[in-house]
Amino acid sequence: MSAGLRLSGSSSTPVYQQIVQQVRFLVEAGELRQGERLPSARQLADNLGVNRNTVAKAYALLRDRGVIETRGAAGTVVTAAADLSLASVRDRASELLAEPVRAAVALGLSPDDVGQLALHLAGQHHAGHPAVVFAECNDERATSFAKDISERLHLDVEPSLITELDDKAADCDLLVTTFFHLAEVRRWARGRSVETVAVVVTPHLQTLMTIASLPAGARVGVRYTTEHQNDQVRDWLADAGSAEVVVVPRDGAVPADLDLLVVPHEHPELGDDAAPATRVVPFGGELDDASVRTLEEVLADIRRRA
Structure with missing residues (x-):
């Protein structure tokens, strides 16, 4: 499968999201069939030259979306079947892209260059959906606040324990926490290209x-x-x-x-x-309304910079 994946280090799309998108494409295009076994997270990470935790995060999202599942000794297998209606849409998109791709190759770009450029442009198109993680010391609170922000700002926010940031936040665009944990989260983020912001939690x-x-x-x-x-x-x-x-x-x-x-x-x-x-x-x-508005402004700024 790794031969069908092309990752771009210059793309604004996090690496784990690139893996998710491309695996779903391979499934929807029928190139990965239902029941087909995938390489382990470690094997795929070695083949792609990325951190194993990055692949593990991508696999976790694919499992959550019903695309793959882990079956003990049988390993990780594809559970979703190709969507024929989506396949027809992809055929039409292929027709639309054929001429621009030929023109780019005629200018001297290699197939890999064209692929990376297309991936970067697609990432810019989807930059309205930054990867956001909410970190807390308590799993229930992290899940509750992540859900609240997701519903109020209409985006997917992944919850994470502070002890799990290496696994869950390494590729995110924005890391959110409470003021009590802000210093700890910023220490973790130091040296990484991850923006951090704190929100105020008020009692009921x-x-x-x-x-x-x-x-x-x-x-x-x-x-x-x-x-x-x-x-x-x-x-x-x-x-x-x-x-x-x-x-x-x-x-x-x-x-x-x-x-x-x-x-x-x-x-x-x-x-x-x-x-x-x-x-x-x-x-x-509960999350303070002013904090949520501030968070919305930070997300808007991230989208503008993407």
Whole structure:
């Protein structure tokens, strides 16, 4: 298969996206057939002269889109069949490109030069869709915020743990995180051609109003999956009213005298062992509107520069 792939280092399209696009082309054109086995990520990376993580990322996206799947000892195989209607469109496109390609060859360009130029021009045409990754220390929060940004800005944002940036963000155009992790993310991005931006996460207003309405002396527990989240939510809630706010370790017992136990909305089961008299309230942060607008401006600038 690697003989059918042509990567361009000068293209504005990230390498992993070039692999995804070209594998899909080979499938849709019928050159890769349903059930056909693909080389491993390591083999393809060696053949193409790229990082194995880049190919692994491309394979992961192809799996998500139903183009390929991994079948244990059988390896990675094609699961999608050629789209005959799309094949006819590609035939028509081939007719349209035939004359410009002949003219480019007549000017002295080699077939590889023409292919790289076409790939670069196609990448510029699709530059309206930069590759964006949202990084957090918690998988649930990364997934939730990535989904929120995707829906609000109408683009695909891939979630990533900060510990997985080498695998998931090496070829992205924009790396987004929260201000708490900005310094850590920028240290990772230093020396790489990856732009970084931070967004503000604000607490849900309804939960803050609930805390503010509690009488003086009320006890509120905070139980999250990470120490950072526990501390952040504790500070938010402590500023919201006069209640005493304490952190309840995930592996510890929930005090029976709590009036309220705050748990992450993505993990309501953390409140399952609370006392019957303790009210359990799911809570989470939400992206600040001004931050989303700033992010939109950064993306617009990336598109203009592409």
